[in-house]
Amino acid sequence: MAMEERRRGAGQTLRAFETDASVARARTQGVPDTRHRASTGLHDRFNRVADQVTNALGSLPALAASVMLVVLWAVTGPIFHFSDTWQLFINTTTTVVTFWMVFVIQNSANRSSKATQLKLDELIRAVQDARNEFIELDREPEGVLAEREKELMEIAEAGAANPDRQPRAG
Numbered sequence: 001m002a003m004e005e006r007r008r009g010a011g012q013t014l015r016a017f018e019t020d021a022s023v024a025r026a027r028t029q030g031v032p033d034t035r036h037r038a039s040t041g042l043h044d045r046f047n048r049v050a051d052q053v054t055n056a057l058g059s060l061p062a063l064a065a066s067v068m069l070v071v072l073w074a075v076t077g078p079i080f081h082f083s084d085t086w087q088l089f090i091n092t093t094t095t096v097v098t099f100w101m102v103f104v105i106q107n108s109a110n111r112s113s114k115a116t117q118l119k120l121d122e123l124i125r126a127v128q129d130a131r132n133e134f135i136e137l138d139r140e141p142e143g144v145l146a147e148r149e150k151e152l153m154e155i156a157e158a159g160a161a162n163p164d165r166q167p168r169a170g
Helices: 021-028 042-057 058-075 084-126 142-161
Strands: 005-008 014-015
Touching: 042 084, 058 084
Parallel strands: none
Antiparallel strands: 005 014
C-alpha cells in the first residue's frame, strides 16, 4: 500500500487513499463487523432503544394513538366532572412524556448527525481538490462559518455565470 502525501488547502497535507475496492476489502479482512454485533453495554443498549423509540413514535400509528388518547381523555371529562385531577392527568402525562422524548430524540439526532459528519469528512479526505480545513469547520467560531459561506456562494455564483469553467476555491 503506497501512501503518498499531497498538499491540501492552507498548507495542510493528506495521505492519498486507495480507491481500489480490492485494497479496501483486503484491509478489512479479519476485522470483526461491529455494526451487527450484539452489544452488552448500557450505552449501546440505550442507543438501540432510543432509535427504536424514535422510529416508533415518529410514525403515523403513534400520532393516531396520541390523538385517540386525547379524544378519550376529553370524552371522559363529563364522567370525572372536569375535575382538577382529570386535568392534571393529561398535563402530567404529556409533560413527562415530552421530557423523556427530548433526551431520546436528541440522542438519535446526535448520533445521526455525527455519522453524517464522518461520512462528509471521509468525502473531503477522498476528493483531491477538497480542502482539509472544512473537516473541522463545525468547531470554528461563527465568523469563520460566515466567511466560508460567503466564499462558497461566490464560487457558486462564478460557476453559474460561467458553466464551462470549473471554479476552484483556495
